[in-house]
Amino acid sequence: MDIVVFDNVTKAYRSGEVTVDALRDVTLRIPEKSFTALVGPSGSGKTTALNLIGCLDQPTRGTLTVAGQAMAGMSRRQGAAFRGAHLGFVFQDFSLLPVLSVYENVEYPLRMIRRMSKKACRPEVTRLLASVGMEDQADKYPAQLSGGQKQRTAVARALVGQPALVLADEPTANLDGQTAQKVIALMKRMRDEFGTTFVFSTHDPRIMEQAEVLFHLEDGRLVDTQAAPGEVDR
Template sequence: MQSLVVAKDLVKIYQAGEVEVKALRGVSFEIDSGQFVSFTGPSGSGKTTLLNLIGSLDVQTSGELIVAGQAANQLNIRQRANFRGNNIGIIFQDFNLIPVLTVRENIEYPLLMVKPTPAAERHKIVSELMEKVGIAEQAEKFPNQISGGQKQRVAIARALSTAPKLVLADEPTANLDKATSTRIIDLMKELKNQLGTSFIFSTHDPRVVSHADVIYVLEDGQLQTPTAENTMGHGGSK
């Protein structure tokens, strides 16, 4: 089976003023379709940078990265936006819902602005997703009228609305309490099983990490050698 994500010797160097920051120092890995993958590690270890590269929000300084058969660093800004719209769903730590749109409209947004979809099909997709993530009753509410957990459910539904091959979630539970975090991770895993969509998320919460099929540990911009602790009980862990 062809890997969904292939990274070889990924290096990302930022220029922060006059200081050169090596955020990733030669990272290599492969992720297959349908996997529930976690990148974990302390703050500043390069998790978000790596997710940004996988999501084609940014391009590597050197190395090779192929996502869904495409090397994003060969695309221009417009092509990268198009690639993300067709292949990748993104869930943010702060939910990042559009405040002037209702729950329904937030989920519908990518089907209007990113991947235009006929109205009937669009309404069907949105309704089904709202049912799946359990926020159908909040459909006409605005983001400031719902809880943090509900916002993240909306964000998940929005990320899945275009039926992407891959969903990226950067610290998806960082702003949620323990119980809600567990429910959100369970929901993501359930959706992964139902839809076959791959999920890659970054987190430093051990409770969240424990749900992953595959766990990668990042430290100081490098992948750590798998340990018994981070592979135990998770088939396919690396």
């Protein structure tokens, strides 16, 4: 099954008199449970594509389906509910809340979006912190963590509530090469452990090597698709 389907998707941004086609007639399929990368130079449309998948923006033309749901015509409220039910996000700048501990950052989506009690959250938060190797740091605050530890916490937060799909826009851009490799390996291991589909963007050739499915964008167009054997059945 494909968890994300783009059919002839164009995204145009208008600023004043000028229209920029950030994505041009893109057709692609992302297999469920795959470890997929969007790659391409700056301005090629990677963030635009992730924002469309994340229901943070809507296509100008074409159709986009995510987890079986057509993305067109959703209200803000429906979009938020869809994200809460199906998606997790990892950001380049980690985006942890500075006043919350590691434990509380991971617990936050369950408390705020799922409205679960502290007690009900505990088993899942504890399990995820252990999975990303942060159980010993649970009481620390983001300012006390290294970049790699922050991103491991953010990966745990993205996975809490068991989303089908995690979107990560340049998740390794603010990490040194070795830490970047470790975070990518961790995300892949989380895919293996939880069956979560991961879609991430990167500029870094050593990071893109880790992807099983690779979509190359240039100037808003899909110019190449690479897949490890058995990943994309065309």
